[in-house]
Amino acid sequence: MSGAAAARHKPWRSLRREREAASFGTWIFIGSEAMFFAGALLGYAVYRTLWPEAFAEAGRETNLVYGTVNTALLLTSSLTMAVAAEGARARLRRLTLICLAATAVLGLAFLVVKGLEYREDIHKHLVPGPGFKLAGTPAAQIFFAFYWLATGVHALHLSIGIVIVGTLLVQAWRGASPLASPAFESAGLYWHFVDLVWIFLYPLLYLVGRS
């Protein structure tokens, strides 16, 4: 397909090899990100094993509606991102632009819902510290420590993803960046990873104590 095309950056000599490298590098980076979130998940697992009732009690305080809506938004955005990446590979400009835009919009919608959820959580005194809602269950604060930390770090990663997708959208629209660039596939991999993290976080934060 693009095998003979010249690479865009040194030291690569063909675009095909450059794409291979970008994809390979992104996978390794995702490996490091997986270890990052694994550290948090391990902490969560340890404390849930130590304090199962406290975690169940705290878990029932999260807003299941917001969480489920967000899951749906993010899963859909992964679909649009996948189509965008494939569209770029197939040089379908309009499809790529539409799907990149949809991905960014869905990501932003997730952040908006998250913002509403955070506001409600603060209102309900679910921030660890003095004045915490479940005062009789100290370990419930640990559940919410992980809730705020994990969703916050996830939202940060998502925001970075939105910026990347937005930048690609603008560059592709202006023609400054050819659709053959390896960046589309790398961005897609990153987006899917952020989605995957959420798929882990959703049951751990929203479904515990609710079965």
Place this chain on the structure above:
Amino acid sequence: MNRGVSLWPPAASEYATAVDAIFIGLLVVSGAILLLVAMLLLVFCTRYRRGSSAPRGDLPEFIRRDVEIGWTAAALFLALFIFWWAASVQIHAGTPPPGALEIHVDAKQWMWKTRHPNGAREINALHVPRGEAVRLVMTSQDVIHSFFVPAFRLKQDVLPGRFTETWFRATQPGEYHLLCAEFCGTDHARMRGAVTVMEPEEYTRWAAAQPMELDLAAEGSALFTSLGCSGCHAAASSVHAPSLAGIYGRVIHLSDGRTVRADSAYIRDSILQPKRDVVAGYAPIMPTFAGLLDEGELQRLLAYIESLRAAERR
């Protein structure tokens, strides 16, 4: 304590002798390996320096293959042997014998507070009898400290929020350094004291001569009533709460199907986090005492509940 320059610390406990044996064994093995490597380096560097007349040429196949496998296997065997030796010593020394003299240790920035069973208290000091097993039950009031007595080859971290234990049997009378071995802030280096080993009769006389206070269990009994524990746990109570007679050390069946042994940690957790491990057949109605007790009061309650074993066991 020590005069002049010594190369070996005093060995004043049973464990110390076993540890020293391993250490000497390791010194011998390490020395031999180091000597071997040094000799080979010296010999090769001299014999095969550039331009010397020693024969060069190919390495025979057996050197290339078998020697390589040989020393890998030897290294592995040696490693496993040392592991087995050290692990055996550790497993054997693991648990204190029953009936050991129990000392409670409270660590805080930057001092050690020790309490004997009869209520005698010391600061930055610990007197113990020679030849008797001594069990230390320790907790910290702030950060992690570490109770270190080099002469006993004894070290155990002391943590906030839980008890850690260690034990020793002193073999030599004398006065030995007590040091804090986990960095704990500004005066970590000054958190030091002395462990004094005395002959058993001397120790008894010494303990009896200390300022008398109610012993820990009696104080705990008073707390048990004043805090309202007896309201539910006493035999005459109308509330359905488990009896605590003989509970310490017993196997408990929990409502979620697990079984645990009621050790210090379990009893402590039951007071602070009562909803966590509920006994089978009982409702989780016990209120928590987290925030209502300090460490000292907790230790007294613990001493009292443990003492129920001797008094009321059928």
Place this chain on the structure above:
Amino acid sequence: MSGITAERAAPEAPPTREDTYLTAETGLASWLLSTDHKRIALLYMAGLTLFFFVGAAGAAAVRLELFTPEANILTADAYNRAFTLHGTIMVWFFLVPSIPVTLGNFLVPLMIGARDLAFPRLNLISWYVFMAAGALAIWSLVAGGVDTGWTFYTPLSTAFANGHVLTAAAAVFVAGFSTIATAVNFIATVHLLRAPGLTWFRLPLFVWAIYATSLVMVLATPVLSMVLLLVFAERAFGIPIFDPARGGDPLLFQHLFWFYSHPAVYIMILPAFGVMSEIITCFARRQIFGYTFMVYAIVWIAVVGFLVWGHHMFVSGQSTFANLAFSFLSFVVAVPSAIKVFNWTATLYRGQIVFDAPMIYALGFIGLFTIGGLTGLFLASIPVDVHVTDTYFVVAHFHYIMVGGAVSAFYGGLSFWWPKITGRLYPEGWARFAAVTMFFGFGFTFFPMFIMGFLGMPRRYQVYPPEFQVWHVLSSAGAVILAVAYLLPMGYLAWSLFRGRRADPNPWGATGLEWQTSSPPPKENFRTLPVVEEGPYLYHPEHAGPPALEREPHRPQGSQQ
């Protein structure tokens, strides 16, 4: 010996010399915006030298104070901040990056016959991130310092320490990004940019070492990032993670911290192993003994290194079962290091050994690393560790490996590849003197620590019982000698940049691909990319020994087509 030096020097400057990477572009911007891996290696070199001095200042303060048992120079808090500074800067801003970002950056593309790393722009960004992190670390020092020790144990760091813990944690967190980016770059480079004919089992051991180090960096560093984030959150926002009063467990911090920090020590030593293999083969003029075993040893160390972290926690309150498991695995991980020491020694057998400065550093390394590694067996034995953990015995152990090992290897590697990097030769006499001084200065400084540690001298103590003074005085005196050994090379290497004789492409007669191009290399590394037909280290024909006088290797690894 001087005859060899004369062989290595290039004839006096030819009328027109081709541009090298040093002269291809000029001006500050061409350096600060360069994506050339060779220039970036030198940028890192500058930063590392600065951080080395900062960390050494901490050590100097500590060793000065410890001349006497009482406090003379520093307050208790100032002393605690001094050793924290020393540990934090030396671990994260010197040792972890050291060989990979300087020698690794410069040499890996050359050794595999590539024009640059896989992601040159990412390489430059890595440097900026590293320097920003370093600036943050120095800021935390200037603003008053941190006093938790480099290990940041909770609850001291989260709830009790008074220093700038947040800034220091942030600095290390940011540095982690640089590490991960560099590692991703190396891994992709080794996978995708090898020259035609350069199969995995023809790679020089230095490349294998950098590759394995990068894998460990990528998988371990993120766990450190997470635990620092948790400490930051607890200290800054009061969010309970490790606070026992709210159900937290301080031991969780230790598990997460050491899960990174143990592999980190392998990050610090594996590259040194790679340097050793390159130097010893060249100066013994022999193929490495047991190449395959050496590769598997590197991989074994990298993998099993992830399974032993609990040996830092034998007295922490961990269960006996966990203690035994970690002890067992720690013994297992000692074996491949032993294999490497034996193989290096065996490489000397029937060689034609030359004692240039790099070789003296290498021989010193073998001795010091062997001692350090053997004392690891002591620490893996639980009863012995119970006695000596948190004493100067451990301090001696890790300094033998990190300093006696890794820093010696770093200086040795610099000496070896200096002609390639700068195109200059340095004075042999001074270099050999510095190498020997380093070995003896090191021994004086750190061997007494084994003795006083076993006697019961704890770590991180500003004031101590007077019977330990004799050992402290010996150690502090040795530190002065060691300092001389570190400063001397900075002197004569800098001198060589201006007055040293120019080097020819292969002054040592080594086999690697990096020696098949000019010294210094051109910006594109090779005029034409090489093709590889051989394995590494072919200093002599297959079934014969090396010749005495001939300095050309039997077969270089490849040649430019």
